[in-house]
Amino acid sequence: MPFDGQTYRNLAYLLLAFPLGIAYFTVVTTGLSTGLGLLVTFAGVPVVILTLLVTLGIGSFERRLADWLLDVDVDAAPAEVELAFGSVEEALGTTKRIVTAPTTWTGLVLVGLKFVYGVAAFTALVTAFALSATLISMPVFYDAAGVTYTLGPYVVETLREAAAGAGLGVLLALVSLHVLNGVARFGGFLTDALLGGAARTAEGADA
16 A cells, blocks of 8 residues: 555645645635625625636536546536626526536535545644654654653653554554545545536436
């Protein structure tokens, strides 16, 4: 597993989930809150529609990201919404397509879940890396001035104890890679369930 390239693509996906989740959530919540607040003046309508269009773009990017990094093919991805604003009729048609596209609404759900997922994934990744690196480096720094290693109630004072701690760190790193791979696969599952699944449902309804 440490020598499997997919493992590191999974880790890259987890690292990106944190900033992307924050960016998605900030942009969409700001757009919706601003647009809904301005609806009384009708100035909020284009803001809301633009925010929903951004949500569709986020969904499209997330499908591609799952394919690039997780090797997850999100089945039955819907066709891109045709945009046309040359006339009032075209603008109304575009608005209707945006509002009625299933992935507009499942995309909103994904934005909220991506924020939570990104925070959880980043926390798990940083914690696993910090603990593993600390234990693995124990034989190098255990006797350094001002440095004290403890394993539960035990203070590491000898090289043998430090080597045992390093072995524990290697084991923890391997277990962490398995867990983090699972977390990454769960992210791909969410994307497929919310975007690909919505598309399949829509196609079944049309049939």
